[in-house]
Amino acid sequence: MQQVESVARPSSAGSAPFGVVENVTKTFPGQRRGPPFVAIETVSLTVEEGELVSLLGPSGCGKTTLLRIVAGLERKTSGTIRIRGREIVEPQRDFGFVFQSPNLMPWRTVLDNILFTMEILGRRDRAAVARAHELLELVGLDAFSKSRPHQLSGGMKQRVSLCRAVIHQPALLLMDEPFGALDELTRMEMHDLLKSIQRVTRATVMFVTHSISEAVYLSDHILVFSKRPGRIAERIAVDLPHPRTAGLRYTDAFTEFEHRAGAALGIVK
Amino acid sequence: MTTFGWQRIVYPALGVILLLAAWHLYVVQFKVPVVVLPSPMQVLNAALRERGALMTHGLVTLKESVYGFALAFVLGVPIAVAVAQSRVLNLTFSPLLVAMQSVPKVALAPIVLVWVGTGIESKLVIALLVAFFPIVVDTVAGMRATPREFLELAHSLRASRWQILTKIQFPAAVPFVIAGSKVAVTLAVIGAVIGEFVGSNEGLGNLLLVANSQLDTPLAFAALFALAILGIALYGAVALLEYVLDLWSGESPLPH
Numbered sequence: 001m002q003q004v005e006s007v008a009r010p011s012s013a014g015s016a017p018f019g020v021v022e023n024v025t026k027t028f029p030g031q032r033r034g035p036p037f038v039a040i041e042t043v044s045l046t047v048e049e050g051e052l053v054s055l056l057g058p059s060g061c062g063k064t065t066l067l068r069i070v071a072g073l074e075r076k077t078s079g080t081i082r083i084r085g086r087e088i089v090e091p092q093r094d095f096g097f098v099f100q101s102p103n104l105m106p107w108r109t110v111l112d113n114i115l116f117t118m119e120i121l122g123r124r125d126r127a128a129v130a131r132a133h134e135l136l137e138l139v140g141l142d143a144f145s146k147s148r149p150h151q152l153s154g155g156m157k158q159r160v161s162l163c164r165a166v167i168h169q170p171a172l173l174l175m176d177e178p179f180g181a182l183d184e185l186t187r188m189e190m191h192d193l194l195k196s197i198q199r200v201t202r203a204t205v206m207f208v209t210h211s212i213s214e215a216v217y218l219s220d221h222i223l224v225f226s227k228r229p230g231r232i233a234e235r236i237a238v239d240l241p242h243p244r245t246a247g248l249r250y251t252d253a254f255t256e257f258e259h260r261a262g263a264a265l266g267i268v269k
Numbered sequence: 270m271t272t273f274g275w276q277r278i279v280y281p282a283l284g285v286i287l288l289l290a291a292w293h294l295y296v297v298q299f300k301v302p303v304v305v306l307p308s309p310m311q312v313l314n315a316a317l318r319e320r321g322a323l324m325t326h327g328l329v330t331l332k333e334s335v336y337g338f339a340l341a342f343v344l345g346v347p348i349a350v351a352v353a354q355s356r357v358l359n360l361t362f363s364p365l366l367v368a369m370q371s372v373p374k375v376a377l378a379p380i381v382l383v384w385v386g387t388g389i390e391s392k393l394v395i396a397l398l399v400a401f402f403p404i405v406v407d408t409v410a411g412m413r414a415t416p417r418e419f420l421e422l423a424h425s426l427r428a429s430r431w432q433i434l435t436k437i438q439f440p441a442a443v444p445f446v447i448a449g450s451k452v453a454v455t456l457a458v459i460g461a462v463i464g465e466f467v468g469s470n471e472g473l474g475n476l477l478l479v480a481n482s483q484l485d486t487p488l489a490f491a492a493l494f495a496l497a498i499l500g501i502a503l504y505g506a507v508a509l510l511e512y513v514l515d516l517w518s519g520e521s522p523l524p525h
Contacts, residue, residue, distance in 0.1 A: 071425055090427070097425045103418045107440045119436065120426040 016085060018204055019047035019070075019172065024079030026065055038229035039065045042079070045232060051220040052198065052205040056212065056261060062230025063208045064176055070206065071097050071174050083172055093121060096165035096203070098175040102157035104149035104164075110136070111145040114163045121168055128167065135163040138200065139193050155186035159193060166201050173203040177210065188246060191217055195243065212265070216257040217244060224264035234264035307487040312494065315487035322476060323495050330473040331499055333389060333461035337396020338454045338503075345401050345453075346446060349408030354434065370402045374460065378467040387468040396460030400453035404446070411445025412438050447511045454503040458496060473499070 026040040040062040047053050055063040068074040070081055072091035081088040096117075104113045111132055118128040136142040139159040149157055158178060165173060175194075179187045191214065198205060209215050215222045219238050226233040238257055240248060248254050262268035289309045295301070296308040303311060316323060352359050352366075378395055385391045419437045428436070465474030473492050480488035 073421055073425060091425045093427055095425070097422070099418055099422070101418060103416075103422055105419065105437070105440070107443070116422075116436070117426060120423065120428045120432055 016082075017046040018049035018084060019206075020080075020082045021045045021066070021070070022080045022082075024066065024069065024081060025077045026062065026069065026074070027077045040069075040076075041229035041231055043230065043232055045223055045235070047204060047206065048220070050202055050204055052207060052218050054215040054219040054222045055206065055208045055225060056215040056222050056265070057210065057225030057230070058227050058265070059210060061225040061227045063225050066230070067174050067176055067206060067208050070172075071095060073097075092172075094168070094171045096168070096170035096173045098158075098161055098165045098173070098178040100177050100180060102149070102154070102161040104157055104160055106149050108149075109145065110141065110147050110149070110152070110160050113149065113160055114167055117164050117167050123168070132163065132167055135167060135197075136160075138196060139163060153186075155182050155190060158182065158190065162190075162194065162197060166197055166203060169201055170203055173198075173201075173205045175205060175207045177208050179214065180209070180211075187214070188249075192246070194218065199243075212258050212261045213249065213254075215261060216240075216254060217249060222257075222261055224261060226266075236260055236264065304484050304486050307490060311487045312490040315485070316491035316494065319488055319491065323473070323491060326471060326473045326476045326492070327495050327499060329471045330458065330461050330465065330496070331503075333392040333464065333472065334396055334454070334457040334499065334503060336389075337393045337460055338400050338450075338457035340393060340397045341400035341404055341453055341457065342450065344397070345404035346408055349405045350412060350434070350439070352405075353409045353412035353438075354430075366402070366405060374399050375463055378463050381464070382468045387470075391468065392461045392464035392472070395464040396457040399460035399463075400457040403449045403452040403456065405449075407445045407449025407452075408442060411442025414445065415441045443514070444511075447507065447514075451504055451507045451511075454507050455500045458500045458503065462496065 022044050023042045024040060024044070025038070025042055028037045028039060030036045043062075043066060045053075055066060057063045065074060069076045070083075070088060072088060072095075075089075083092070086092075104110075105116070108116065111129075114132045114135065115124050115128060118124040118132075133142060133145065136145055139162065141156060141159055141163075144152065144156065149160070152160070162178070165175075179190045182190060194205075195218070197203075207215075207218060216238055222236040222238060223232050224234040224236065225231065236257065240253060240257070259268055293309050296306055307315070348362075352362055374395060377398065378391075381394050381398075382391045385394055415438045419441065420433065423433045423437055461472065462474035462477075465472040466478060469475045473496050477489050477492040477496075480486070480492060
């Protein structure tokens with residue numbers, strides 16, 4: 001088919017990329033004296049500054065585990081992870097994390113949920129509040145700043161959760177199937193919102209998904225995972241122009257990339 | 270809920286009316302002596318006749334119950350938080366707490382009286398002992414039931430233990446603390462009455478004892494009803510507090 005970059009390319013000389021994952025392996029101890037379970041086997045990848053990289057794969061392929069290792073929420077068995085040259089072994093305060101579920105605290109208002117991040121960092125000041133309002137405006141929720149989470153729809157909650165993850169202007173935004181529970185139309189809206197948030201914050205994004213079209217629409221690069229043990233089967237450069245708009249989804253070029261990702265997953269022959 | 274709001278008032282009222290009617294019919298039908306079981310009207314008459322005494326003694330019992338509950342809350346919540354935070358404290362004190370809980374408080378009452386006298390102190394101590402456990406047990410359960418996702422969010426930002434405690438664990442436990450308080454506040458009334466039974470010359474428990482010994486069964490029943498109303502009112506006060514706090518409204522404590 002078309003040119004597909006090999007995964008196992010050696011880290012090229014010259015300026016080091018923004019993020020490097022090198023030979024990361026994760027094994028979980030076996031249950032009831034069974035053999036240990038290999039979730040990820042010697043995965044290597046690079047992330048360029050400012051880009052959005054998708055980790056695409058079937059459930060149980062270790063893509064979420066890898067994301068959680070980068071976030072410092074889980075320990076790796078071996079290998080190294082460097083972001084901006086820093087070795088990552090624990091959570092970083094200049095990372096943002098968006099979970100599968102919106103995870104909003106029901107006792108806090110929308111605004112206070114967003115400011116939670118700044119409170120933990122000890123930076124809840126007037127500028128932080130102003131920034132929270134800006135973000136709310138960007139995602140179209142400024143009228144709801146005093147609402148409680150239970151008054152919001154699923155998509156609105158996930159938008160708040162997104163604001164909470166970027167209010168401290170993280171260098172790296174990690175997203176774990178954040179739109180998986182949303183309906184198709186809401187999800188498409190969220191894609192464009194994420195893109196505009198990324199433009200404003202200039203964050204580099206690692207995005208876990210099992211939706212092919214989502215990966216193609218959002219990504220600069222797609223890393224396709226194979227199942228058990230998790231490995232990267234292919235790295236696809238999605239060179240569709242930015243900014244991307246909904247119409248792109250129905251173009252031949254878009255379908256072409258969907259096919260390629262589908263083939264890498266082994267679901268399109 | 271709003272559509273069927275009237276049902277929430279009508280049906281409980283119906284239950285009370287049915288009980289009173291059955292009671293009245295039973296007394297009239299079988300000509301039960303007043304000393305054994307007065308009719309509802311006789312109890313009401315006694316209550317109206319002795320309303321001054323019921324009020325004064327009621328206030329005494331109210332004071333004992335509320336203070337006893339407050340003590341249980343002020344002592345119980347911090348102890349529960351400490352036990353939930355520390356494995357060592359938990360292992361050290363949990364068995365003791367359970368053992369203490371198994372001791373019948375009625376059996377302790379005479380000893381408490383010997384220790385702190387027949388004044389209000391003994392009632393406070395007994396009310397405290399009775400109300401303490403539901404508060405501790407429910408608060409510990411609440412602190413343990415913090416949704417894992419909230420903790421992960423905090424860890425992802427490297428929150429301190431103190432931040433996790435004050436900004437996540439404790440707020441998440443508030444519904445549990447209130448649930449425990451609802452039970453505890455009604456138990457505190459029982460504790461106060463136990464104290465009054467064992468040694469006192471005031472309070473509704475004492476009034477009940479005195480009325481009983483004078484074979485004034487209608488007044489004893491009136492005191493009993495006053496105690497029930499007291500318990501319901503205190504329970505209602507805690508429920509109202511829960512409503513005012515408006516925490517967790519419309520959402521279950523667990524995500525999804």
